[in-house]
Structure formats: C-alpha cells, structure tokens
Amino acid sequence: MKELDEANKRLKTFHDDHEREYKEEISKLDNAERDLLGRVSKLNEMKDETAKRYGNEDASDDDIVNINAGGTIIDVKRGTLCQLKGTRLEALFSGRWEKKLQKDSSGRIFLDVNPTAFQAIVDYLNELSISAEEDPPQLPRVNEEHQHILDHQLELFGLRSSRHPESTVLNQKSHFDLIHDWLGKGDGDFKLLYRSSKDGSSASTFHSKCGSKGRTLTLIETENGLILGGYSDIQWRDYYDVRHCQSNEAFIFVLSGKDIAVPCKLIGRDGSNIGNYSNWGPNFGFKNNISDLLVTDGNVSLNIGKSYEALPFGVVNNLSGKKLKIKDMEVFQVEKPGDKTDNEAESEKTRNKLLHVKRIDKFTDNINQGINTKWTSLQSVESKVLALEESFKTEEQLVCSLAGGSTKDIILLNVSGTRMTTMRDTLLVIEDSVLARQFDDTKWTDQGSAKRALKEWEPEDVSKWAKGIEGIPESVAESLCKNKITGRELVALNMEGLKMMGIERPGTLCLLLDEISNLKRANQDHVTLIEHSPYCFGLILDYLRLKHLHAQGLAKEPRLPVASDPQLSRYQKVVKYYFPGDSSKLLLG
Known part of the structure; x- marks a missing residue:
C-alpha cells in the first residue's frame, strides 16, 4: 500500500507540474498577444493624435488632390494616392498631415521632385485602381535617362525599396519583413542577381550570375503555389x-502555399548545410547523400529535416520526398550586412520580442502543435506591427523634409521658356556655387521676395493693409476684419461682395477694387529667368534634389548626372558656369 501511495503522489506531482507548465505557456501566449494588441492600439492613438493636430478631419478618398510636382500640376484622387496602405505615399496624402504640407501660392501641395517620374507613379496608381488583384500592373518605368530618378522616388515613397525589391515570387511586404527579421545581424539590402523566368533555369546560368557574390537569398515558387x-x-x-x-x-524557410499554416524558418543542424556543384542550382543540406532543398533542371527536390530542422507540427503535413516543378526562382545578393552595435541589437531584441521564442516539445504532440502554431502566428503579426511602427516614425521626417516649409521657400524658374519649380534649400545644397549665392535667403529677402504671401494673410493682415490705403475709411478695415476676410478671399472680392459687407459708397468701392487689383499684380509669383538649356539645367536640378534628400537621410547617394552625347559639351559648360572651380567635380566627377 505504501508503494502505491508513493506512486500516486508522484503521479499527482507530475500532473500538477504538467498543468502548471501548461498554464504558464498559455499565460505567455496571452501576454504576448495582449502586448501586440497594446502596441497596435498605441500606434492608432498616435495616428489619431497626429490627425487631430495636423490633419484634415474631412479628408475623403473622393477628394481631388492638387499637386505641384516640380512645376507640373497633377490632379489625382486622394483614394488613388492612398490605396497602398503602410507606404510613405499613403502617409503623405492620408490627410493626417494636411496642415503641415507645404503649399504653393495657389494652394497646391508642393513636392520638390522630378515631375516625369512622379507622373509615372501616378499613372501606375491609376492603373492599379482598376486592376484585378490577380492581374496587378508592373511597377512604373520611364526612359532610361530618368529611370534612376524614378527608382529613388519609388523608394522615397515606400513603393519599392532594397528591403522590399520588385519580385515575381513574393508580393507581400510582410514576407520580406519577416525574412529581414530572420536574417538578424546578417541583414542587408536585396539586389536581384537571377530570375529563372527571364534568365533560364540552367545550372550554368545560375552560377554565372550568382557565383562568388557573397551572401544570397533564394526565393522559389512552385507550380502548385508553394513559396519557399x-x-x-x-x-x-x-x-x-x-x-x-x-x-x-x-x-531554409517555407512561407506560404497549400496546407501551409504559418511561415517557418528552419536552421541548420550538424552536418553539411550548403552544397556547391556545377550541375546544381542552389543546394541546402547534404546528409547521407540527400539534400534538404536542391534545385536541378527547373525542379526543386525537398527532403526537409535532414541537415536542417524538421518542419514543426501543424505547418504542413509533409515536404519530404517531394520533387516539384518550379514556376519561378529568384536569387538576391544580400548587400551590406548590418553591423549592429550592442545597443542596436538590444533595441531590436526589445522591439522584436517574439522572434527568438523556442519551440515547445514538452507536451503531447497535439498540444505542442497548437502552442507552436500560435507562437509562429504571433511572430508573423509582430513583424507586421513592427513594420507599421517603423513606417509611422519616418512619416514626420518625410513631411518636414520633402513637403514641409513655407510658400516663400518655393522658387519658380523660367528655364528658357520651360517652367521648373524647386525648393530654395535644394538650390543651396552645394554651397560654393552660383546657384547658392543667387538664391541665398538673405539676398532673396533683400529683393523683397520673402515677404509673407498674400494668400497666407490672416484677417488681421487684411485689415492692416486696408488701414494703410489713403482715402479708405477705417470702417472699411473694420468691416473686412469683422467678416474675417483672408488674403485668399480678398483677391476674389468683387463689387457685389464688398456691398454685402456694407461698403456702399461708390468712390470707396472703386478705390478699394483698384487697390485690390494693384495688390494682385504686386503679389504675382516671382519667376527667375534661367537662360540655359532646359535639358542641361534639368539634369542639374534633378541631381540637387536627390542630393538634398540624401542629406536628409531620405535617399541613397545619387549617381552623377549623365548627359546624352549631343548635349554633353553644353552640359559641361553649364555645370562649370554654376559650379566654378573644384565644385564642378561634384557633378562631373
């Protein structure tokens, strides 16, 4: 009997320990989910607070947004600009930063960008709005001369980046974000080396394009929809x-496909992890002459679980002994591996709390499967939440650097008959230049062009102006102020409008209308004549725009402008005129 009592005690202890450990795991899952929901709630609160402070509460997808893109007027619906959620472009035009966006003298949102490239983006978005989900448009392209500028804009607005490159295999940013998280300290930018649908599926082509390229990421989509x-x-x-x-x-990893419950990363175990052979494509693992993932002759052979971890329960029933036809395969070079400091690594660990949670294997298979599936789902959600948090952090920087500022800082240029518009700061990027001296803020102010724009006048400014007009009764100024007439409204007033405010005397009406007309002429936009080739000056201006964005941390270092052969000699002369001495080397190399 004593022996039986001891056995019962041990059984109860095991049962209690098991139940306690199970409750602890469920509690961890609940806490992790609660934490993620809290982060989402906090992010939404921050967005709401920003919208209240800077936003347009009446913003609607049907609004027509008037944009001055480098001097070219583009009208587009807000909903078209904002259809790609989570992008910088969506943030910029969402309405929550409306009051902070820079406007030109006509009230249009001003963007200091190349208009040809931005128009291509708008054209792409217009096409996207009428395209079926299964038939999305290709990312925009322009002529070769402007393509590098468009590439900068696509990255700037979050439509494409080296972190989310254009891919025929992956079309979900969240999957790229997850891969970046998986890479950890080995993370970097992705540069396409090889695409089988374009380059062919031979092993020799794979090696010629991908050989000796350092770190690489291989993406495969099979004919049956498996992505790994x-x-x-x-x-x-x-x-x-x-x-x-x-x-x-x-x-190796499995991202999606039929019967794939959640994305899964599988790390190498003891043995050979990478195989190189001239007759093979990518080969991961080799144990007992069997590879976990091997690409040959347009097929991928799978025996996952040999040299790499096996798939956890619940991810997919079985991927062993499979030979699948490849629909497309891409190989990306992973450039500039991240050299994270200890503080950065600790910060990343804090923000990405769930990335390194170990799989559970101490319960029954069914319970292990349920818990591990939940953890993997939470990891995937956390990656998406982190991406949204990072995106919001960059919004204000984008608004302030690209679309913030005063109307007086918008410079209108007449380049031999071609209108171009830019920011003063853009023209000042290279200090020792004729442009920097010509558009220096102090000198510009002396010319009287930095006065507050008429259309920015408040009612107090209008009243003060009216009081300064000889022959106009003070009661007129009081009437304008009482009716809260702004500068924009002042220039739109006619005789009927003035009479509605109680200004009836004919002489006063005529004098006031004459002064309003004079005010309009005096406040017409100041345009500076540039007597040089629009082509050559346009190259310079586009380069300065990209340099300014680079200085703000919003773009990579731009390449030097490349002029076409017929224009090369003229371009060099224009550069040397505006950038004398050694400063010309900054554009000519």
Whole structure:
C-alpha cells in the first residue's frame, strides 16, 4: 500500500507540474498577444493624435488632390494616392498631415521632385485602381535617362525599396519583413542577381550570375503555389565535384502555399548545410547523400529535416520526398550586412520580442502543435506591427523634409521658356556655387521676395493693409476684419461682395477694387529667368534634389548626372558656369 501511495503522489506531482507548465505557456501566449494588441492600439492613438493636430478631419478618398510636382500640376484622387496602405505615399496624402504640407501660392501641395517620374507613379496608381488583384500592373518605368530618378522616388515613397525589391515570387511586404527579421545581424539590402523566368533555369546560368557574390537569398515558387527558399552566407561556386560547407548562419524557410499554416524558418543542424556543384542550382543540406532543398533542371527536390530542422507540427503535413516543378526562382545578393552595435541589437531584441521564442516539445504532440502554431502566428503579426511602427516614425521626417516649409521657400524658374519649380534649400545644397549665392535667403529677402504671401494673410493682415490705403475709411478695415476676410478671399472680392459687407459708397468701392487689383499684380509669383538649356539645367536640378534628400537621410547617394552625347559639351559648360572651380567635380566627377 505504501508503494502505491508513493506512486500516486508522484503521479499527482507530475500532473500538477504538467498543468502548471501548461498554464504558464498559455499565460505567455496571452501576454504576448495582449502586448501586440497594446502596441497596435498605441500606434492608432498616435495616428489619431497626429490627425487631430495636423490633419484634415474631412479628408475623403473622393477628394481631388492638387499637386505641384516640380512645376507640373497633377490632379489625382486622394483614394488613388492612398490605396497602398503602410507606404510613405499613403502617409503623405492620408490627410493626417494636411496642415503641415507645404503649399504653393495657389494652394497646391508642393513636392520638390522630378515631375516625369512622379507622373509615372501616378499613372501606375491609376492603373492599379482598376486592376484585378490577380492581374496587378508592373511597377512604373520611364526612359532610361530618368529611370534612376524614378527608382529613388519609388523608394522615397515606400513603393519599392532594397528591403522590399520588385519580385515575381513574393508580393507581400510582410514576407520580406519577416525574412529581414530572420536574417538578424546578417541583414542587408536585396539586389536581384537571377530570375529563372527571364534568365533560364540552367545550372550554368545560375552560377554565372550568382557565383562568388557573397551572401544570397533564394526565393522559389512552385507550380502548385508553394513559396519557399533559403539563405546562404557562403557564396555559390561551380565546382566540378560536389563540395559541402558547414554554416552556422544558413537557413531554409517555407512561407506560404497549400496546407501551409504559418511561415517557418528552419536552421541548420550538424552536418553539411550548403552544397556547391556545377550541375546544381542552389543546394541546402547534404546528409547521407540527400539534400534538404536542391534545385536541378527547373525542379526543386525537398527532403526537409535532414541537415536542417524538421518542419514543426501543424505547418504542413509533409515536404519530404517531394520533387516539384518550379514556376519561378529568384536569387538576391544580400548587400551590406548590418553591423549592429550592442545597443542596436538590444533595441531590436526589445522591439522584436517574439522572434527568438523556442519551440515547445514538452507536451503531447497535439498540444505542442497548437502552442507552436500560435507562437509562429504571433511572430508573423509582430513583424507586421513592427513594420507599421517603423513606417509611422519616418512619416514626420518625410513631411518636414520633402513637403514641409513655407510658400516663400518655393522658387519658380523660367528655364528658357520651360517652367521648373524647386525648393530654395535644394538650390543651396552645394554651397560654393552660383546657384547658392543667387538664391541665398538673405539676398532673396533683400529683393523683397520673402515677404509673407498674400494668400497666407490672416484677417488681421487684411485689415492692416486696408488701414494703410489713403482715402479708405477705417470702417472699411473694420468691416473686412469683422467678416474675417483672408488674403485668399480678398483677391476674389468683387463689387457685389464688398456691398454685402456694407461698403456702399461708390468712390470707396472703386478705390478699394483698384487697390485690390494693384495688390494682385504686386503679389504675382516671382519667376527667375534661367537662360540655359532646359535639358542641361534639368539634369542639374534633378541631381540637387536627390542630393538634398540624401542629406536628409531620405535617399541613397545619387549617381552623377549623365548627359546624352549631343548635349554633353553644353552640359559641361553649364555645370562649370554654376559650379566654378573644384565644385564642378561634384557633378562631373
């Protein structure tokens, strides 16, 4: 009996421990979910607060947004601009920053960008709004001369980036975000090296394009819709005999497809993780002459669980012994691996709390499956939440740097008959230049062009102006102030409008209308004549725009302008005129 009592006690202890551990795991899941929901709620509160402070409460998708893009007027619906949620473009035109956006003298939102490239983006968005989900338009293209500028704009507005490159395999930014999280300290920009649908599926082509390129990311979509791939920190080589390498950083992954419950990363175990052979494409793992993931002749052979971790319960029933036809395969070079400081790494760990949660294997298979599936789902959601948080952080910087400022800082240029518009700060980017001296703020103020724009006048400004007109009774100024007439309304007033405010005396009406007409003429936009080739000056201006964005941390270092052969000599002369001495080397190299 004593032996039986001891057995019962042990059984109860095991049961209690098991129940306690189970409750602890469920509590961790609940806390993690609560934390994520709290982060989402806090983010929404911050957006609401921003909207109340700077936003247009009446903003609607049907609003027609008037944009002055570098001197070209573009009208487009707000909903068209904002259809790609989470992008910088959506943030800019969402309405929550409306009061902070810079306006030109006609009240249009001003963007200091190349208009040809921005028009291409608007055309793409217009097409996207009428396209079926299964038939989305390709990202915009322009002529070769402007393509690098368009590429900068696509990254600037969050429509494409080296973190979310154009891909035929992956069309979800969240999947790219998840891969970046998985890469950790090995993270970097993605540069396309190879695409089988374009380059062919031969092993020799793969090696010629991807060999000796350092770190790479392989993405594969099969004919049956499975999306998977692998990361290698060991460069691919076309050896004539099979060679395998051990890697502590390589991993394979399954992202989506039929019966795929959640994305899953599988790290290497003991053994050979990467295989190089001239007759093979990417090869991950090699144990007992069996690869976990091997690409040959347009097919991918899968035996996951040999040299890499096995798929957890509930992710997919089975991916062993499968040979699947590849629909498309892409290989990206992972450039500039992140050299994170200890503080940055700790910050990332704090923000990405769930990334390194270990799988549970101490309960029954069904319970393990349920808990691990929930953890993986939470990891995926956290990646999306983190991306939204990071996106919101950059919004204000974008608004202030690209679309913020005063109307007086918008410079109108007449370049031999071609209208161009830019920001004063853009023209001042290179200090030792004729442009910087010509548009220096102090000198510009001396010319009288930095006065407050008429259309920015408040009722007090209008009243003060009226009081300064000889022959106009003070009661007129009081009437204008009482009716809260702004500068924009003042220039629209006619005789009927003045009479409605109680100004009836004919002489006063005629004198006031004459003064309003004079005021209009005096406050017409100041346009500076540039007597040079629009083509050459346009190249310079586009480069200065990109340099200014780079200085603000919103763009990569731009390449030097490249003039076409017929214009090259003229372009060099114009550059040397505006950038004398050594400063010309900044544009000519």
